[in-house]
Amino acid sequence: MPFPKGFLWGGAVAAHQLEGGWKEGGKGISVADVMTVGGPGKPREITDGVLPGKVYPNHDAIDFYHRYKEDIALLAEMGFKCFRTSIAWTRIFPNGDETEPNEEGLKFYDDLFDTMHAYGMEPVITLSHFEMPYHLVTEYGGWRNRKLVDFFVRFAVTVFKRYKDKVKYWMTFNEINNQRDVDTPFTAFTNSGVLYQPGEDRHEVLYQVAHHEFLASAKAVIEGHKINPDFQIGCMMAMSPVYPETCKPMDQIAALKEMDKTFYFADVQCRGHYPSYILKEWENKGYHIKMEPDDLAVLEQGCVDYFALSYYMSFVRAYDEQTDSFKEVPNPFVKASDWGWQIDPVGLRYMLDVLAERYELPMMIVENGIGLHEQPDETGLVQDDERINYFAAHIAEMKKAIELDGVTLMGYCPWGPIDLVSASTGEMEKRYGFIYVDKNNKGEGTLSRKPKKSFYWYKKVIASNGEDL
Numbered sequence: 001m002p003f004p005k006g007f008l009w010g011g012a013v014a015a016h017q018l019e020g021g022w023k024e025g026g027k028g029i030s031v032a033d034v035m036t037v038g039g040p041g042k043p044r045e046i047t048d049g050v051l052p053g054k055v056y057p058n059h060d061a062i063d064f065y066h067r068y069k070e071d072i073a074l075l076a077e078m079g080f081k082c083f084r085t086s087i088a089w090t091r092i093f094p095n096g097d098e099t100e101p102n103e104e105g106l107k108f109y110d111d112l113f114d115t116m117h118a119y120g121m122e123p124v125i126t127l128s129h130f131e132m133p134y135h136l137v138t139e140y141g142g143w144r145n146r147k148l149v150d151f152f153v154r155f156a157v158t159v160f161k162r163y164k165d166k167v168k169y170w171m172t173f174n175e176i177n178n179q180r181d182v183d184t185p186f187t188a189f190t191n192s193g194v195l196y197q198p199g200e201d202r203h204e205v206l207y208q209v210a211h212h213e214f215l216a217s218a219k220a221v222i223e224g225h226k227i228n229p230d231f232q233i234g235c236m237m238a239m240s241p242v243y244p245e246t247c248k249p250m251d252q253i254a255a256l257k258e259m260d261k262t263f264y265f266a267d268v269q270c271r272g273h274y275p276s277y278i279l280k281e282w283e284n285k286g287y288h289i290k291m292e293p294d295d296l297a298v299l300e301q302g303c304v305d306y307f308a309l310s311y312y313m314s315f316v317r318a319y320d321e322q323t324d325s326f327k328e329v330p331n332p333f334v335k336a337s338d339w340g341w342q343i344d345p346v347g348l349r350y351m352l353d354v355l356a357e358r359y360e361l362p363m364m365i366v367e368n369g370i371g372l373h374e375q376p377d378e379t380g381l382v383q384d385d386e387r388i389n390y391f392a393a394h395i396a397e398m399k400k401a402i403e404l405d406g407v408t409l410m411g412y413c414p415w416g417p418i419d420l421v422s423a424s425t426g427e428m429e430k431r432y433g434f435i436y437v438d439k440n441n442k443g444e445g446t447l448s449r450k451p452k453k454s455f456y457w458y459k460k461v462i463a464s465n466g467e468d469l
């Protein structure tokens with residue numbers, strides 16, 4: 001039996017991608033509320049506040065805010081042992097800089113967690129998942145500003161205290177390493193509420209921003225353990241292995257350097273200090289990252305308890321001799337989804353093994369899945385064999401990582417068990433769910449929920465503790 005007893009089979013979502021109710025219960029405007037719908041080849045627009053005539057898909061999303069009882073009941077029918085969601089910061093501190101929390105927001109998550117527990121479902125909670133208060137962007141410049149550390153810690157401590165007997169598993173920042181890509185506005189804005197300004201060195205800004213987030217995360221870990229020593233507080237990384245294109249020595253360096261952009265985030269959060277390759281880069285580029293005297297000690301003390309990761313795809317890098325630079329190239333050995341995400345189940349085993357060897361921490365896969373274009377057939381059923389095959393192949397590799405390679409895995413939460421708003425494109429029609437939601441990219445539909453074929457398949461997987469794929 002590769003999967004231990006008590007293995008956390010479940011699914012994962014984020015508040016802004018499914019709740020809707022963007023102005024209800026005293027909620028403030030978040031960064032997700034000023035992002036329009038995009039599509040393949042059409043990036044989401046980040047608007048200057050909420051503008052008339054634009055479509056903002058997160059405002060209503062799939063109305064989980066009002067329908068969570070019905071939705072949790074459906075997830076329970078699949079046998080979910082856990083459910084990962086985030087607490088919308090803006091429901092608790094609508095502007096982010098208040099001193100007192102919003103009771104109505106706290107009450108909402110009390111009810112949500114109680115509903116989960118009624119079905120024996122363990123909440124797995126992200127503190128910041130692409131949904132920080134927009135006020136912190138306009139008034140403070142997002143995480144560029146060190147004041148955000150205290151605002152975040154106040155938010156974290158508030159919810160830690162409130163839910164100390166209801167939530168055991170926490171994560172601080174979702175996919176904190178997404179912002180390694182400084183070329184698109186999306187990552188800096190969703191991760192950190194940062195809009196790069198013309199002429200500034202984006203990497204230097206990124207390192208300052210991330211330093212504030214590392215501090216906030218470490219302080220949250222330290223404070224969280226005081227509130228409940230049983231808390232398990234993790235980091236959360238988007239992990240995509242990067243392979244060298246060939247066995248040419250410089251291709252190895254190309255792949256390694258790309259992986260380091262991600263490892264840097266994990267190294268600080270898991271090992272408690274900056275790795276030497278980053279310190280050298282700062283020195284070589286003349287970067288000055290502002291720190292206060294105690295910061296490094298805080299990082300050292302605030303190491304995470306476990307490693308949470310999302311896994312969707314892998315990449316390939318090559319060294320380009322002509323330009324003496326590194327570049328991304330497609331992988332001819334794997335297929336890609338309609339959105340160009342390269343499907344690679346073996347990459348999951350590879351990634352888990354590398355992380356286990358590097359950090360020696362228990363791990364939780366808190367996202368994995370495939371976005372598909374889907375239509376119900378004439379009987380109303382979505383026949384999503386492609387999704388079933390995707391998951392079966394990934395779970396089989398997970399099993400090998402545990403059984404053959406000795407990886408410690410706490411749980412598995414496929415992304416978007418119920419169709420929801422895509423983070424990168426804002427589409428409803430990039431569907432991940434075991435449950436179909438009747439809503440399209442224009443926002444039309446009845447919002448009715450219906451299990452897809454994969455719903456019954458995943459139920460069987462959970463019931464057999466991963467044996468029956």
Ligand code: P53
Pocket residue numbers: 014017130174175178238310312367371415421422423424425430
């Ligand atoms: P969507 C990029 C690369 C890997 C994961 O993504 C990513 C992203 C940014 O979108 O995000 C995570 O909806 C993220 C979720 C997101 C999910 O992957 O763009 O944590 O919020 O929905 C899937 O297809």
